[in-house]
Amino acid sequence: MSEVTSSAAALVGLPSQRETRSRIHRLHFVIQQASRNVLGVVVAVAFVGPVVVPMAGWLRFSAWAGLTLGGLGLRAILLRPVTKIEVLEKDADRWARLFFGSTLVCGLIGASGPLLFFPSLSAVEQMFLTMIFCCWVTAFMTSAGVYTRFYTGYVFIFIVQLILAWLTTDNPHVVAITVMLAIYGAIISRFSLSFAKQVVAGVEIRFQNEELIHELDAARRTAEAANHAKSRLLAVASHDLRQPLHALTILSGLLRRYATSEKVGEVAQQIVRSVDSLERLFSSLLDLSRLDVGAMQPELRPVSLRAIVDQLSVEFRPRAGAKGLRFEASGCEAMIVTDPMLLERILRNLIDNAIKYTERGRVELACEQRSDALVVRVADTGPGIRPEDREAIFKEFYQASGGKHRETGLGLGLAIVKRLTGLLEYTIETESEVGVGTAFRLVIPRRFISAGASESGTEPREGTGVALEGFCIVYVDDDVQVHAAMSLLFREWGCEAVIASTLAQAQTQLRERGIRPEAVLSDYSLTGNATGFAVIEALRQEYGALPAAIITGETGPRAREKLQGSEYPVLLKPVQPDELRRLLEVFRSVG
Amino acid sequence: MAKLLICDDHPPIRTAVTYVAREINRDIKIIEAGDASEALAMMEQNQDVDLILLDLYMPGMSGLDLLSDLKQKFPATPVVVLSSDETRAAVVDALQRGATGYICKSSSTDLLAKFLEHALNGRVALPTAVVYGPGAESPGDAYSPTGARGSSPDIGLTPRQIDVLGCLLRGMSTKQICRELGLSEGTVKSHTVAIFRALNVTSRAQVVIEASRRGVTIGGRQI
Numbered sequence: 001m002s003e004v005t006s007s008a009a010a011l012v013g014l015p016s017q018r019e020t021r022s023r024i025h026r027l028h029f030v031i032q033q034a035s036r037n038v039l040g041v042v043v044a045v046a047f048v049g050p051v052v053v054p055m056a057g058w059l060r061f062s063a064w065a066g067l068t069l070g071g072l073g074l075r076a077i078l079l080r081p082v083t084k085i086e087v088l089e090k091d092a093d094r095w096a097r098l099f100f101g102s103t104l105v106c107g108l109i110g111a112s113g114p115l116l117f118f119p120s121l122s123a124v125e126q127m128f129l130t131m132i133f134c135c136w137v138t139a140f141m142t143s144a145g146v147y148t149r150f151y152t153g154y155v156f157i158f159i160v161q162l163i164l165a166w167l168t169t170d171n172p173h174v175v176a177i178t179v180m181l182a183i184y185g186a187i188i189s190r191f192s193l194s195f196a197k198q199v200v201a202g203v204e205i206r207f208q209n210e211e212l213i214h215e216l217d218a219a220r221r222t223a224e225a226a227n228h229a230k231s232r233l234l235a236v237a238s239h240d241l242r243q244p245l246h247a248l249t250i251l252s253g254l255l256r257r258y259a260t261s262e263k264v265g266e267v268a269q270q271i272v273r274s275v276d277s278l279e280r281l282f283s284s285l286l287d288l289s290r291l292d293v294g295a296m297q298p299e300l301r302p303v304s305l306r307a308i309v310d311q312l313s314v315e316f317r318p319r320a321g322a323k324g325l326r327f328e329a330s331g332c333e334a335m336i337v338t339d340p341m342l343l344e345r346i347l348r349n350l351i352d353n354a355i356k357y358t359e360r361g362r363v364e365l366a367c368e369q370r371s372d373a374l375v376v377r378v379a380d381t382g383p384g385i386r387p388e389d390r391e392a393i394f395k396e397f398y399q400a401s402g403g404k405h406r407e408t409g410l411g412l413g414l415a416i417v418k419r420l421t422g423l424l425e426y427t428i429e430t431e432s433e434v435g436v437g438t439a440f441r442l443v444i445p446r447r448f449i450s451a452g453a454s455e456s457g458t459e460p461r462e463g464t465g466v467a468l469e470g471f472c473i474v475y476v477d478d479d480v481q482v483h484a485a486m487s488l489l490f491r492e493w494g495c496e497a498v499i500a501s502t503l504a505q506a507q508t509q510l511r512e513r514g515i516r517p518e519a520v521l522s523d524y525s526l527t528g529n530a531t532g533f534a535v536i537e538a539l540r541q542e543y544g545a546l547p548a549a550i551i552t553g554e555t556g557p558r559a560r561e562k563l564q565g566s567e568y569p570v571l572l573k574p575v576q577p578d579e580l581r582r583l584l585e586v587f588r589s590v591g
Numbered sequence: 592m593a594k595l596l597i598c599d600d601h602p603p604i605r606t607a608v609t610y611v612a613r614e615i616n617r618d619i620k621i622i623e624a625g626d627a628s629e630a631l632a633m634m635e636q637n638q639d640v641d642l643i644l645l646d647l648y649m650p651g652m653s654g655l656d657l658l659s660d661l662k663q664k665f666p667a668t669p670v671v672v673l674s675s676d677e678t679r680a681a682v683v684d685a686l687q688r689g690a691t692g693y694i695c696k697s698s699s700t701d702l703l704a705k706f707l708e709h710a711l712n713g714r715v716a717l718p719t720a721v722v723y724g725p726g727a728e729s730p731g732d733a734y735s736p737t738g739a740r741g742s743s744p745d746i747g748l749t750p751r752q753i754d755v756l757g758c759l760l761r762g763m764s765t766k767q768i769c770r771e772l773g774l775s776e777g778t779v780k781s782h783t784v785a786i787f788r789a790l791n792v793t794s795r796a797q798v799v800i801e802a803s804r805r806g807v808t809i810g811g812r813q814i
Contacts, residue, residue: 239648240601242675246696247603253700254610279697299680341679466793545765545776547784567781569788583784585793590783591765 022207024092026146026200028085031099033143035079038072041110044136045069048113051128055120064117068110075102100150104157110136111158114165123171130181133162138188145192146199152189159185227292234289242282248275284412288396291419298339298424302450305334305374308344309365316351320363323355332367334374335450338424346420349413350378350440358382361437372446379439385432393430394418424448466585469494472515473584474506476535477523477551482573489577495584502526503535507542517543519587524552524559524570536568547587551575593711594620594639598630598657599646599673604696608644608673608707611700615708627652627660634665642710644694647674647685655688662689666767669760669809671710682721686796689762691809692716715760715803722804746789746805755782759798760809 045065053061079102082088082095114133118126137158144151163178171177252271259265290296313329320327347365354363361381368375385393392398396415421428421442432438471494475486478501490497496515500506503526510517520539522532536548550566552559553573563570569583595612597605605623612619622637624630626649634640643661647654654674661670669691674681682693692715694706709716748756751772758768768779787793790801801807 239675243599243601243696244603246675247601247607249697250607250611250700250703251603254607254614257614257700283697299678540777545780547780549784567778567785569784582793583788586784586787589794590780590787 018207018211022200022203024085024089025207026203027092027096027099028082028088029203030143030146031079031082031088031095034099034103035076037140037143038076040139041072041136042069044132047132048117048129051125052117052121055122055125056117057120060116064109064113068106068113071102071106071109075099075106078102100147103144104150104153107154107157111161114162115168118165118168123169126166126169126171130162130166130177133158134184141188141192141195145195148189148193148196151192151196155185155189155192231289231292234285239286242279242286245275245279245282249279281412284416287416288412288419291416291423296342296423298342300337300339302335302337303340303343305332305336305367305376308340308347309367309376312344312347312351312365315348316355316363316365320355323358324360325355325358326362327365328362329365330367332369332374334367336374336444337448337450338444342420342424346417346424346426346442347376347378349417350442353413354378354380354382354438358437368441370443374444374446374449376442376444377439378442379437381437384434384436385430385438386434390430390432466588467494468581468584468588470496471584471588472496472498472518473521474498474500474510474517474519474539475521476500476503476506476526476532478502478527479523479553489580493581493584502528503530503538506535506539517546518591519584520546520548521551522548524550524554524563531562533566533568547590549583549587592618592620593641594622594637595711596622596624596630596633596637596640596643597673598624598627598643598649600625600649601646604646604673608703611704611707612711614704615711619711626650627657630657631660631664634661634668638665640665640668643668643670644673644707644710645670645690647672647676647681655684658685658688658690662762662764666758666763667761667771669710669713670762671716677718679721682718683796686717686799687794689795691760691762691799692803693718693721713808715799715807715809717800717803722800746807748786748789752782752785752789755779756786756798756802756807757809759783759786759795760802760807762795 045068049061049065079095079099088095111133114126114129117129121129137155140154141151144154159181163181166174166177166181249272252268252275256265256268256272259268287296309329309332313327317327317329351363351365358380359382363381364377364379366377366379368377394414394417397411398415417428425445425448427443429441429443430438431441473490473495475490475497477483477486477499480501483499483501487497487499490499498506498509498513498515498517500509517539520536522535524532526532526535532550532552536546536550540546540548549569549571550563551571551573552563554560555572571579571583593616597608597612599605599608602625605625609621609623612621622633622640624633630643630645634643645654645658645661647658649657652660654672658670658672661668670689671692671694672682672685672690673694673696674685675696677695677697685693692706692710694703694710694716695718698706706716751774754772755768755774758771763771765776765779765783768774768783769776772779774782787798790798790805792798792801802809
């Protein structure tokens with residue numbers, strides 16, 4: 001039977017890995033299909049029943065039908081494990097033998113029907129039965145037809161038994177019927193050959209496609225990895241590449257200083273300029289590759305957009321003026337959360353380009369408010385960008401004017417702009433008319449606009465976020481009324497606070513809770529003539545050099561005199577939360 | 592005589608910086624190190640180094656770790672970082688670990704000379720962008736303090752507190768300051784708190800940045 005399994009495989013040459021896989025898939029398909037075909041057999045049996053039962057009796061029909069369907073049922077049970085293709089893969093030949101063998105046995109039983117019933121039937125009923133069995137064997141092609149030789153054997157079993165059945169009758173047309181049955185058998189066997197070829201080819205194509213997709217995927221991944229590796233190499237290498245360049249910058253600067261003649265000075269100046277453009281080129285390339293490998297992470301903080309616009313106009317107005325261009329700038333009073341270095345880089349590149357390409361007229365830097373965004377517009381009265389170039393200008397090394405400005409850049413500016421806008425999650429819109437000018441709009445989505453548009457223009461101080469979580473503070477004050485408020489404040493900041501009215505209470509609490517204080521805050525005058533100084537001294541004795549502060553509500557001359565030379569900061573009641581927080585932040589970083 | 596240690600794994604950089612340093616001070620003694628272990632060995636042999644110029648990317652050890660190491664072993668010697676990493680985060684990180692200044696390698700010769708002169712004179716030198724935030728020109732630009740040369744502006748500190756500030760600017764830890772100035776730990780902490788409050792800052796890195804903004808010199812040993 002294994003010969004039968006390999007016969008289909010033999011249709012497409014030597015077995016390869018794909019060949020094996022496709023063979024297994026075919027076998028799986030056939031077995032599944034065959035189990036579905038059992039329903040067809042049930043229908044056939046149901047048709048045979050009414051015809052033969054009245055003539056041949058229940059007993060004979062039941063025996064035949066029972067054996068036929070029982071056999072198929074047994075086959076189904078035996079082949080159940082292979083509904084999972086993995087099982088089939090393990091031992092395909094064994095399952096193939098089991099399937100082919102059991103199917104042939106079932107066929108043999110089923111096809112015995114005519115021989116069994118013909119003697120009791122009339123000629124018309126015999127014809128009817130013949131037709132049913134022909135249908136049966138033909139329908140089986142849809143499952144087993146793939147295996148031509150096996151299927152031919154199956155057809156042979158049916159046709160031979162039908163012929164034998166006819167031969168037992170005394171029908172005058174028996175010779176003709178025999179011949180016709182033989183021809184029919186030959187035709188469907190032959191037909192199954194082309195059917196098998198079609199199916200095999202179909203499965204093959206499917207596998208080839210799968211393989212191609214696989215290869216394509218692998219190739220794509222290789223290409224991506226190579227690109228990534230290139231960028232990483234560039235990023236790593238350019239650090240080392242830039243070092244001699246830095247040295248060259250410094251040395252050529254020295255050379256210009258040392259120049260004894262005007263000519264040497266001129267040449268030195270040229271070298272400085274060349275090195276400078278080389279340096280700029282390198283940093284652009286480096287930036288590009290760092291952006292490509294995702295090595296550049298924005299450092300977001302709130303900044304004033306107005307300050308950035310003002311700065312850029314200070315920087316670019318002289319350059320525009322030198323070229324005879326007007327430079328107009330108007331900023332918005334808005335605080336945005338951004339990486340100022342990267343935002344400035346974007347705008348600088350855009351303005352730089354505008355000045356570079358504009359021969360007369362003006363360059364404009366302005367803000368526009370939209371309902372859902374803030375827009376920074378960089379517009380010029382330059383030559384404009386043709387519609388077909390609008391996408392391409394954002395590609396690296398692309399220059400719309402065909403290299404006329406090559407000395408001043410490599411065409412990396414807008415490529416960097418594009419990547420940076422993506423990194424900051426902004427979008428960029430291009431509007432341009434040839435001969436009229438160009439406007440780039442940098443669209444900053446609303447979510448980056450800082451709600452606290454306070455302190456217009458001033459920078460919020462950097463690092464106002466020393467975390468106070470878990471910072472352990474002792475607060476001693478005999479005014480119990482402030483305890484609750486202080487406790488609330490400390491809890492809000494995430495501090496671990498020990499709040500007490502006296503030193504002894506604080507010490508007991510610390511011991512009970514088993515914690516070490518990290519800072520001390522004490523009221524100046526406590527009950528029983530104790531002072532804040534004594535509290536601080538005592539806790540320092542016990543827990544080491546803690547940062548400490550005195551809090552007092554007394555502003556009288558005596559208290560002031562006492563506190564004048566204090567080495568500890570003195571906070572006046574009522575304590576301002578901001579002031580206190582800042583002090584605790586200092587305490588925490590001083591440690 | 593001033594003595595400068597240049598740590599950078601690229602000889603051209605060391606050469607260029609040497610030239611610039613000699614421009615500032617013809618008699619300056621310069622020693623060089625090409626990696627972390629060499630830098631530590633050089634410091635062992637030359638305890639009288641007045642200033643260390645340190646590249647942040649060197650083979651053997653991360654520059655930041657070497658910085659911490661140097662501050663631990665030679666707390667009194669100011670370290671100024673010389674790097675091509677111009678991001679604010681890199682600068683703040685270096686300051687937090689005890690660097691006294693930060694010089695960008697992409698600076699022009701004039702700028703580098705000015706920075707180096709500041710550093711050799713005990714003045715904190717930082718890129719403008721770090722000191723003033725965005726809106727300042729570019730990170731490579733020098734900051735030139737308006738205060739009189741060589742003297743710190745009055746920021747309302749006692750002489751002792753000024754000593755502590757000098758130590759803080761050199762990146763010394765509280766314990767190192769205690770040893771250096773012969774003060775108790777509690778006293779040093781109190782002075783440190785007073786300095787932070789006077790400068791209106793909450794971290795070590797900010798102390799250095801504020802000092803740079805106000806043109807404070809680190810005092811102590813005269814270079």
